[in-house]
Every structure is written in structure tokens, then in C-alpha cells.
Amino acid sequence: MNAQHQPTGSAYFIEKETETRETHTLSVLVDNEPGVLARVIGLFSGRGYNIESLTVSETEHEEHLSRITIVTRGTPHVLEQIKSQLERIVPVHNVRDLTVRARELGHDKPLERELCLLKVRGKGEHRMEALRLADAFRAQVIDANIEHFIFEITGRVSKIEQFIATMKPLGLIEVCRTGVAAMNRGIDS
């Protein structure tokens, strides 16, 4: 960075970001104990990191382990810091950057799926159109009466975004999404 661009007058520095920001998916294995999610979220808010999506559930009942899947966005430097900072939290067992691993395996990104419920209200032609499109997207009807449908759709984030956009003019009134669950291809865990 050029010295003239550096603001003076402070021991704190505002550096112009030169690295490009990337979206990564992190998989964090933690002890399922009270407050563990608050520790993880507090780290992100306290240090100014982004959370784009967050999913958490106990995955190994005997060992009381939960898996937290976080989609975050930052420069490679920040992403590396996020991983190190997460690893410092005492109940965190391990942190894996699934996006980095996917690239090592020669893929663009890890397998990512999200489940979404949509409530669509409508009558007549709109209603028929909604049903036809839902069929095209392989969404399922899980509840309906003569004036509404609730669709369930599973898939990549982009597909869900597209489905939501499609349903909007057809009477979409409520959306609920789970956030991303992710895993890498191949036999290795």
C-alpha cells in the first residue's frame, strides 16, 4: 500500500482490502453443552466475521457431539483466522474448512443441501401454475387445502433461491429454511 494512502494519527490501521472475499463452508464438531452455540456465534459477532448460514444439531448422541455448519464470507486471511479462533474455543473438537477440502479433491465446492418450506396462497390459474412449477422443481406438497399449498423442497442453495423467486408472484406468503448441511464427496470423513 502506498504510504500516502495510510491515514496517520492513530496506532490503529485501516487497511484497504486487497484480497478478494470468498464464501467457505466450515464444519465444526463441538461438545453439545449449554452455551456452546453462544460461544461460536459470539466469536463471529465479537470479531466482526460474517455468518451467511448456520445449522446445528446433535449428530453423535452417545458422545454428546454436535455439528455446526457455518457458511461464512471473508478474505482467505480472515477465513484462516476464523478457523484458528474457532479451534481455540474449549468445547470445539475440530474445525474443517469443507471448501478448501473440496478444492483439494478437485471439486468446485462441497456437497451442500438445504431444506426449505414454502407456503403459497392462491386460487385458480395461479394455483395450478404453482403446482406445475413445484413439480418441475421436484418440490413436494406436504399440506394443502383449496386456497393454499405448503411445499417442501431440498437441494442446493441456488435451486432453493430460484424456487423462492419463482413462487413469489404466485402468492408466496411464508418461507422457512434450514440453512446448509454440507459434506465432502468421497470415502474420507
Added chain:
Amino acid sequence: MTATMTETKAKPAGRAMAGQQMTGAEMVIQALKDNDVQHVFGYPGGAVLPIYDEIFQQEDVQHILVRHEQGAGHAAEGYARSTGKVGVMLVTSGPGATNAVTALQDALMDSIPLVCITGQVPTTLIGSDAFQECDTVGITRPCTKHNWLVRDVNELSRVMHEAFRIAKSGRPGPVVVDIPKDVQFSTGTYHAPSPVIEQKSYQPRVKGDLAKIKAAVELLASAKRPMIYSGGGVVNSGPEACHLLREFVKLSDFPITSTLMGLGAYPASGKNWMGMLGMHGTYEANMAMHDCDVMLCIGARFDDRITGRLDAFAPHSKKIHIDIDPSSINKNVRVDIPILGDVEHVLEDMVRLWRAQSQKNDAEAMKGWWSQIAKWRGRNSLAYAENRDVIMPQYAVQRLYELTRDRDTYITTEVGQHQMWAAQFYGFEEPNRWMTSGGLGTMGYGLPAALGVQIAHPESLVIDIAGDASVLMTMQEMSCAVQYEAPIKIFILNNQYMGMVRQWQQLLHGNRLSHSYTEALPDFVKLAEAYGGVGIRCEKPGELDDKIEEMIDVKRPVIFDCRVANLANCFPMIPSGKAHNEMLLPDEATDEAVANAIDAKGRSLV
């Protein structure tokens, strides 16, 4: 101290029998004993009364009654830093816990091992906004390494032992154990500390990667302008780490500088010592950091007060960084060879490899480097205008050093100009002799910290080099010092200003001294007497030595009101936003230079 704890030793048998039944309050005391705790700093209140009742009925653990919970925290920090042991504090729920927060954050930033036990309202009342209730684990989550709310008495002993393990292992830090009052009353099974670690997560790595250490040794041996930059992590790693650091400096003949927190790891009288680096570091240390070609950073974290302008920080150097905390590596400054591990273990390998490979430094290049350093040293960057009529603050610290250097002395400080002068002019020969609030910069740290040090070292000379503003923030602990006959010496460099605030106002805000002058100060001599201590005032340079001697001879707490030049400023200084090689030196720091050191752009920043 730090990392070796992954191999926790089994405690001698017979202290607590396996599976013994006792109350939660009894467990707390038993766990303290089983973790070799002799002193606890605390303040009672409703939610910890059962624990205080147990303290009353035993003599193994001594309780030191402070006057404010923040004081308990800093005292425990001073105790920990001067002994290498874990400091322990005990406070009540609600305000007791919130008052402890400053000390917890202070310990977190300076990596001080601290166990803070807080009382909590009974489990049935949690969440009901009960009297003196607060969400202690919620409030202290970001200012501790880890914390626990213990809802089941049968979990209590395990949590207590784990608290001690986490506080002192890896990068040390504070932990909080929050114990509801009903858990303190109820009876359960106590388990002694286990020789095997039950915790599956959090296993800090202590041994460094040998391949990387080898690469580091080779890079160091090839260096033409090497520089060692050591930090508080060396002191935390323990006496053996400091010994190995000295050994490595001797073997390599490299120049060494240190952060504020690392002073004493390498002796100030050592021939390779360059003085402290950073914002108020010496010219030679900062210039050498800027121009070095290989930097060895040991247990330091590239703090903003150290690096100056980041993009101009040691621009031509290859950097090696030894740290036990992975998140410290590549955080502010990218390094070429990161070595994750405990300083002691890594330095041990480093010294061994250097010897085994009969590595030699580049003698020809080193000669040139040292002669360059000699030129920088010749600049005499710590010079100040001497004065016969008023005491210069630098002179006061120099005299204090000369008159106490041959004694068994510990120094603590508050935060501000006096702290920097103490760091610049007091020579530390050994680690654990220097207690200061580095990361958080907590005014009011020094007096209670001195108290904690004195409790740990009753026969030693413990001096808090203080400022008149800082010291008033925790002055009430004088009362505690008198109660426990702790003969701490509060050496106040009294200039009636918040000197560092004023210095920044002069640099940044057109000399508009907004609220940095204390128009009403107490009479510190009378204040000392009011507390039951001894007050000494000194106003002339000629009487300084005699009065310092008088202070040392008094075996009671002393407040020494040293009236110093009111408007002296702390130099050298890297003006904000400048690089290491753009220091403002004392002889260049005219009023005009000070006023123009920083341009208008910077004023929008802190």
C-alpha cells in the same frame, strides 16, 4: 508452567479420598487445596456465603479480603505473574461478578492464568431477575478463555480441576466457575484431580514441528541482519524458556528486543539487549526491527503498539514466529516460518539443532550489523533534559532503579506515561519481576497487583510505579495492604495530569487539554496516613535519594508522592501511523514538531 500441564501429575495421595461425600462449598475448598492453592483474593456476598463459611473453618487456604472485586482480580494477576502459579479470586453474584470483568479481560489479553469463582443465585431462581442476579457466564464469555455454570454438585469437582488445567495450559488465561448457592449447599461426590485428562477437546500442542524448526535454524544462520523479538509468551512458558532464550542469544550473538510484556526474559544488562521496541521503544530497537533481514518472534503477537504502520513493518525481513496459540500466527503480520508450540520446547530444539549442526552466524555480516546498531545506540534515544529544580520523571525512575536494583525487587505499574518511563528506565534482569497491564491498558492495575505480589513474596520489596490519575482508580486497596501488613510501596510520579492523554491531545488535538488535568487531587501523604500507612512527599531532585531510602526502610505500606515536572512527555515515540524508522526523538520533539507530527487525516481515528 504453561504447556507441561498436559501431563498433569497425580497429586499425592491422602488429600481427598476418591468418591468422598461433601457439600459443594466443601468441594470448592478441597479442589483449591488439591490444586496447590495457598491464597485466594476475594470479597464475600450473599451468593458465596457457604464457601466463606468453609474458608472460616480451615487454615490451608488463606483468604485475602480486598476492597473491590476488580482489586481481587488484579491482585490475583500480580500473584500469578510473579509466581508462575494460577491466581485465584472469589466473588459473589451480580455486582461481584460484573466488577471482576475488567480484571478478567486484562488477564485474557495478557495471558495470565486466573481462576475466578463466582457465586450465583440458586438454580431455581436463575432467569427470574433475582436479587444480585446477572448472567455471569454470558457476561464473562468473551472475556474468559472458558467458563462454566455448575448446576449439579456432582459435576463441581471435575469442573474445578478442569478450570485449573485450562487456565494454565496452552496460552494461559482467565476462567470463571459460576456456582449457584443451592449447589454450594447440596451434598455430592468429590473426585480428586485425575492424572489423565478427561477432556477430549482442547489439547494444546507443545512440541514444535521439527522440520520447521530446522528450516528456522538454517534461515537464522544465514541471516545478515538478524533480530530477536521476544514477548510475554517467553515469561509465561517459564524460567527454563528464559534460560534457553539467553542461551540462544549467547550462541548466535544476535541482537534482542522485547515487548512490554516480555521485559526481564533477557537481562537488561546483557550485551545484546537493545531495549524495548514499539511506540515508546528505543531508537536502536525500532530501527533494527525495520532494517532486519531475518526476524525471530518468540511468544509475542505483533500488537499494533509494536508494529507501527503495518505495511512498513520490517519490510525486508523473513519472519519466524514461535507461538502456542495458532490464532496469533498470521493474524496481523504474515510470517514465513510459523512454529506452533510452547516456547520452552521449541527453543530447546532450536538450541540443540544449532549446536548439533555447529551452526555459526555470518561473522562478517554480523560485524557490520553490530556496528550499525552501535550508531543507532549512539543516538541515545532515551535522553531527556536534566533539571536541578524539578524532578524529571525519568530521573525519578532512574534513581529508584539504582537504589533498588541490588535488592529482591518486584515492580508493578499503572497505565500511562509513568508505565512507559518505568519500562524504559528500570532494568529488569529476571523474568516475573515486572507486572504491568499491557494489552488492556488498565489504569488502576498496579496497586492491587503489587498487593498480590507482596502476598506471594512477603519478604521482597514490591513497588508500584504509579501515576497520580491511575492510582486513584483502585486506591481503596491501600486499606487491604494495611490489613495484611503488606508493605507495598506506591511510588507516584505526580504531574497532576493524565499525562499520556495530555500527550495525545498535544499531538492530535491542537493542545486542547480537555479534561486531562486533575484540578483537585487528594493530599497523598495524608491519604496514606488516613489508611494507616506512611506518606512521603518529595519535591526536589536533591532530596530524592534520601527519601527513596526512607521509603525502602519503612516496613509498612507507603504512598510516595513524587512531584515531577508537570509537562514532561514520553519519548522517543513512533508518531501514530508512522513506521519504525520514523521515530520522534526527544531532542527533535520541539513543540512545533509535536504539533505537526500527525496530520489532519488521522484525527478521525482513535
